[in-house]
Amino acid sequence: MKDLERFSGKTTQKPRQSEAQSSPQTVLPQAQFVTIGEEEAGQRIDNYLLRICKGVPKSHVYRILRSGEVRVNKGRIDQLYRLVAGDVVRIPPVRIAEKPDNAAPAAEFPVIYEDAHLLVIDKPAGVAVHGGSGVSFGVIEQLRASRPDAKFLELVHRLDRETSGLLLLAKKRSALTSLHEQMRDGETDKRYLALATGDWKNKRQHVKAPLHKYTTGDGERRVAVMETGMPSHTVFSLLRKYREFALLEAELKTGRTHQIRVHLQSTGFPIAGDDKYGDFALNKALQKRAVPLKRMFLHAHQITFRHPESGKIMTLNAPLAPECEKFLVSLGQPDNSALQ
Missing domain, CATH: 3.10.290.10 (RNA-binding S4 domain)
Structure with a gap:
């Protein structure tokens, strides 16, 4: 066209x-x-x-x-x-x-992978993936503004505004359809890094808790564990153990809204810096540390999928955001005995 x-x-x-x-x-x-x-x-x-x-x-x-x-x-x-x-x-x-008042400013983001079918970026924390719910624009609107000649550019999936990491976009309708089918059929492997608060014990733990999505009186979208909710499954693996925290890899078996955040909260180990489901007093204290944590510590670090055109299995990684890496260093040496 x-x-x-x-x-x-x-x-x-x-x-x-x-x-x-x-x-x-x-x-x-x-x-x-x-x-x-x-x-x-x-x-x-x-x-x-x-x-x-x-x-x-x-x-x-x-x-x-x-x-x-x-x-x-x-x-x-x-x-x-x-x-x-x-x-x-x-x-x-x-x-x-000609120049709408709410036009999104053109912006590019760190590119992890790009070809004629896909664009995979490393989304920073604090940036919404799309406009709406009080946000006038997000990643998709900014990328379209910066690429006016792109005939097609659509989000394949979403990340929470405060979550950083891998975000897939399709540059062709056929790619979007293929990737959606893979996600629906459970072929896509998405993994996140999360810093859980508290004394985490298990090297590997499955959390299967049904999640119910609802809207509060002031219009805020929330999720809670309820028997009538949608079946949800996350596998947590312990990577590093600190005195007050645990660095976990979260493997999504289902893809519900706020799944990792609510599953960790429901087990008593909310994510550090989570302003919806976290320990609010602790979050406030973390912002005042010598090396502060001023965001939610949740990062989409790895995704595996089948390329929509070639069929080749691809695994992509995004490095942990610098502010999160610095905070981990400030915690001192992890307790490696917890991994044995």
Whole structure:
């Protein structure tokens, strides 16, 4: 599909004088007809429109869908319609801000691996993966802004805002579909480094506790262990034992929201620095140490998957963030006898 410059304000249709005077930063493009290629196929029409109509409010995108102004192959569709290669989509004239106030600033992140199908980055802590829930933009919006020529760029999975480490993005629809299937079938191996607080004993421990997701009265998303929750399984392996902490590798057998954080909290060993499920008094004290810990100590350090094109098994690693490494050094020598 051609680069959609027509949506960025480049059009031969002139706005009426009154509109040009009142909204100098907006234009009214003519209706556009776009033929869907293989890489656009498979996604929902609403998500497709939200991606290509940059600067158009989400509410307006859904309004033109409900009103039938968006047509596919000359027929009306609803917002759940999934595009097929060869579909001809009519996109009606829409008012688009050339420089929307909430436009994400372009940014790149440390690249662990990249080819024509995949982009794997090392996400820093404190950066959301996408906008929403009070966050105006995240990694995906910033990467799209920095790569305006990218025809397709989508998150394969998510990381919590305060979690650092490996984040997979697909550069082709086929890659996204393949990786989603691998995750759904349990073929993907994702491992995290977590610093648990307390006197951890076991070299290897399975935690199988069902997790229930809910929203608090003020709109905050939370997770709790409940019998009616979704089956969840994490395997924890002890890597280093300190007097007050234990460095664990967490292997995800399922991929629930906040799974590692809640599983550790439920066993009495919350993650150091976790502001949702942690020991809040301890977290405050950790921020005042000579070498402070001012973030949650959870890092996605390794992932293994099958390359969506070649089928080759790939294992990628991201080094522990410097601030976490420095904090570990400040704890002194670990007790190696705990690993025997």
